[in-house]
Amino acid sequence: MNQLQFADYFVFFGYFVLVIxxxxxxxxxxxxxxxSSKEFFLAEGSLTWWAIGASLIASNISAEHFIxxxxxxxxxxxAISSYEWMAAATLVLVAVFMIPVYLRNRIYTxxxxxxxxxxxxxxxxxxxxxxxxxxxxxxxxxIYLGSLAISSISPVSFEWSVVFLTVFAVIVTVxxxxxxxxxxxxxxxxxxxxxxxxxxxxxxxxxxxxxFGKDIWKGLSVLRSEAPQHFHMVFDQSSPHYRELPGxxxxxxxxxxNNLAYWGCNQxxxxxxxxxxxxxxxxxxxxAAFLKLLIPVIAVLPGIVMYVLHKNxxxxxxxxxxxxxxxPDRAYPSLMNLLPAGLxxxxxxxxxxxxxxxxxxxxxxxxxxxxxxxxxxxxxxQASEQKTVRVGRWAVLVxxxxxxxxxxxxxxxxQAYQFIQEYVGFLSPGVLAIFLLGMFWKPTSAKAALxxxxxxxxxxxxxxxxxxxxxxxxxxxxxxDRMTITFFTVAFTMIAVSLAGKGREKKEKKIxxxxxxxxxxxxxxxxxxxxxxxxxxxxxxxx
Numbered sequence: 001m002n003q004l005q006f007a008d009y010f011v012f013f014g015y016f017v018l019v020i021x022x023x024x025x026x027x028x029x030x031x032x033x034x035x036s037s038k039e040f041f042l043a044e045g046s047l048t049w050w051a052i053g054a055s056l057i058a059s060n061i062s063a064e065h066f067i068x069x070x071x072x073x074x075x076x077x078x079a080i081s082s083y084e085w086m087a088a089a090t091l092v093l094v095a096v097f098m099i100p101v102y103l104r105n106r107i108y109t110x111x112x113x114x115x116x117x118x119x120x121x122x123x124x125x126x127x128x129x130x131x132x133x134x135x136x137x138x139x140x141x142x143i144y145l146g147s148l149a150i151s152s153i154s155p156v157s158f159e160w161s162v163v164f165l166t167v168f169a170v171i172v173t174v175x176x177x178x179x180x181x182x183x184x185x186x187x188x189x190x191x192x193x194x195x196x197x198x199x200x201x202x203x204x205x206x207x208x209x210x211x212f213g214k215d216i217w218k219g220l221s222v223l224r225s226e227a228p229q230h231f232h233m234v235f236d237q238s239s240p241h242y243r244e245l246p247g248x249x250x251x252x253x254x255x256x257x258n259n260l261a262y263w264g265c266n267q268x269x270x271x272x273x274x275x276x277x278x279x280x281x282x283x284x285x286x287x288a289a290f291l292k293l294l295i296p297v298i299a300v301l302p303g304i305v306m307y308v309l310h311k312n313x314x315x316x317x318x319x320x321x322x323x324x325x326x327x328p329d330r331a332y333p334s335l336m337n338l339l340p341a342g343l344x345x346x347x348x349x350x351x352x353x354x355x356x357x358x359x360x361x362x363x364x365x366x367x368x369x370x371x372x373x374x375x376x377x378x379x380x381x382q383a384s385e386q387k388t389v390r391v392g393r394w395a396v397l398v399x400x401x402x403x404x405x406x407x408x409x410x411x412x413x414x415q416a417y418q419f420i421q422e423y424v425g426f427l428s429p430g431v432l433a434i435f436l437l438g439m440f441w442k443p444t445s446a447k448a449a450l451x452x453x454x455x456x457x458x459x460x461x462x463x464x465x466x467x468x469x470x471x472x473x474x475x476x477x478x479x480x481d482r483m484t485i486t487f488f489t490v491a492f493t494m495i496a497v498s499l500a501g502k503g504r505e506k507k508e509k510k511i512x513x514x515x516x517x518x519x520x521x522x523x524x525x526x527x528x529x530x531x532x533x534x535x536x537x538x539x540x541x542x543x
Contacts, residue, residue: 004154004344011345015353016168019186023172047276051185052284055272057291058184059361061191062354065299067145070335071328073303074310076241077230078542081296082250083259085535090259091289092528095282098264100517101439103278110267110435111373117438117511118446120377125453126434127373129427130267131399134366137423138268139359139403144410145329146355152333153348158408166404168352169359173367173396187357188291194350195298197343202305202335209309219305226308233542246478251539254425254480257487261428265435268365278517282524289531306331359400366399367392422479426464429487430456437494439511448497452490459486 004012047055072080107113110130115123147161156164203219212218224231234250235242249255263269273281309315315334336347371392376383383391434452437444463485467476477485520528 004348005341007342008345008348011342012349012352015190015349019353019356020171022186047272047280047284049276049280049283050287052272052276052281053287053291054188055184055357055361056269056284056288057295058188058191058353058357059268059272060358061188061295061299062142062146062358065295066195066351066354067149067329067332069296069299070303070306070332071330072244073230073300074307074328074331075303076244077227077232077304077307078296078300079233079235079241079245079250081300082233082245082255084292084295084299085538086250086255087259087263088289088292088531089535090256090263091285091292092531093260094264095285095524096518096520096528098435098439099270099273099281099285100278101511101513102270102274103276103281104514104517105512108274109368109372110265110270111369113438113511114434114449115373118434118449122434122446122449122453123373124377125450126431127369129453129457130369131366131374133424133427134268134362135399135402136406138362139366139399140406141410142355142358142362143403143407146351146359147407148329148411149333149336149351149355150348152330153336153344162404162407165352165355165359166400169356169363170396170400172356173360173363173400184357184361187353190346190353191350191357192291192294192298194346194348194353198336198339198347198350199298199301201339201343202302205338206305206308209312209314223301223304223308226311227304230304230307231542233539243478246481249478249480249484254478254483257429257432257483258425258480260436261432262424265428265431267369268362271365271368272361279521282520286524286527286531290527293531293534302335303328303331306335363396363400367395370395425479425483426457426460429460429483430490433487433491433494437491437498439513441495441498442510443498443502444494445498445501447501448494451497452494455493456486456490459489 069080069083101107102113105113105116107116111123111127114126143162143165146165147158150156150161150164151158154161200216203216203223204214205219206222207213207215207219210218210222212222232239234247235245236247246253273284276284306315310331336344336351339347371388375391376388380387430452434449438449460482463477463482464479466474
């Protein structure tokens with residue numbers, strides 16, 4: 001089953017050559033004008049709104065969605081779509097309230113914001129945390145899932161898949177943010193096209209299996225009738241999946257904390273907008289929000305299709321590991337093996353595009369934080385622009401190599417998407433509290449921010465492991481609820497420390513803030529209301 005035909009290779013290598021050639025063209029055009037650190041890391045003033053929006057999605061969508069989210073669709077159903085649909089709402093909030101603060105204060109990295117608002121100690125501490133999470137959770141899991149998929153649908157081994165993805169991503173990344181941003185436009189077109197093709201064929205296959213011919217609408221009807229339990233967006237406490245997605249928390253609790261931290265305080269994401277003006281940045285973010293609404297169609301529905309097919313006797317062997325255990329993350333690769341020659345190459349290219357774009361974006365953010373917030377601040381304060389860029393490229397190589405070496409250790413995971421969300425969630429609630437209070441509450445002190453940063457991971461660890469250590473006498477909260485508790489624990493601690501030290505600390509640095517920055521154009525307002533209207537309809541229909 002895991003064989004590619006000539007047509008598949010032709011399509012895939014056509015995509016590969018197009019991305020490399022276009023990236024080289026952008027790189028040469030950029031290089032002729034000189035390479036400053038801001039140009040390399042931020043593509044300052046070079047990205048259009050559609051390039052920003054495409055880059056946000058291409059960098060965000062990866063194997064964790066095609067493989068991990070489809071696996072969660074198989075196991076949990078449509079409810080996993082909350083990560084995508086609530087992200088669309090969060091993007092609107094970020095565009096209105098957070099991006100203006102960064103742009104008006106000329107912030108280029110998240111640690112720089114912390115340094116300007118608080119001090120270098122807070123900045124460096126969180127910079128180190130971010131680097132560790134980006135390398136050993138994000139990069140590692142993306143390489144693992146991408147390699148798992150490639151080895152499942154092609155004759156390439158898992159180990160050589162790791163090498164291929166690592167090298168391909170490095171080639172794209174070393175050209176800088178401008179190359180990443182514009183090649184991401186190609187990547188997002190490929191991943192959306194390939195993803196929609198795969199979903200279409202999955203639904204037609206399902207329709208055929210139930211005797212309705214190649215009718216995708218009948219396929220959707222079969223999904224609803226054969227797996228009604230997979231079409232609930234909000235689980236109650238009686239659901240076996242409540243721990244993964246605990247009820248109303250997917251709307252106003254931990255999911256909002258998770259999304260605000262990811263889309264508003266994450267170098268890997270925010271970096272795409274920091275080189276643009278406010279109008280262009282907001283347009284790009286709004287474009288990304290609309291694209292976000294599509295992602296469950298290409299990532300979650302195929303997983304539910306595979307659940308129905310598996311329940312009715314198909315893919316029994318393909319969904320098992322060597323020990324005979326059911327592995328939901330095998331759903332998408334097993335489905336791709338059924339695609340006809342040529343179309344399988346399109347789906348293969350889409351998956352590779354998602355993986356490479358996400359790897360390139362994360363690696364670029366790693367190099368940005370290391371070069372500007374670690375190397376230039378502590379190792380070589382007089383480093384030239386060219387040397388800083390060179391150090392950034394070395395940071396890309398080293399981080400990708402480390403992630404490639406660690407990636408095979410993740411083979412024991414069942415649902416990698418949930419693993420990523422949970423362990424990134426150890427840090428993100430505290431980060432969000434530090435950023436929001438730093439932006440919108442002037443009395444917040446540097447001492448409070450430092451304490452907030454130091455207690456974030458311990459609070460998360462205690463909430464996760466204390467039920468085990470206490471023999472069950474301490475409540476075992478779902479991880480999204482743990483994120484909510486951690487966020488408020490850190491926020492209230494920071495407020496208490498700031499108020500207790502009021503008048504005794506030196507005057508804190510302030511971030512400039514003006515209520516006028518939060519005004520939006522009528523067009524932005526109308527499109528935002530459309531997004532919220534679509535979300536209201538989806539949650540009403542599938543509650």
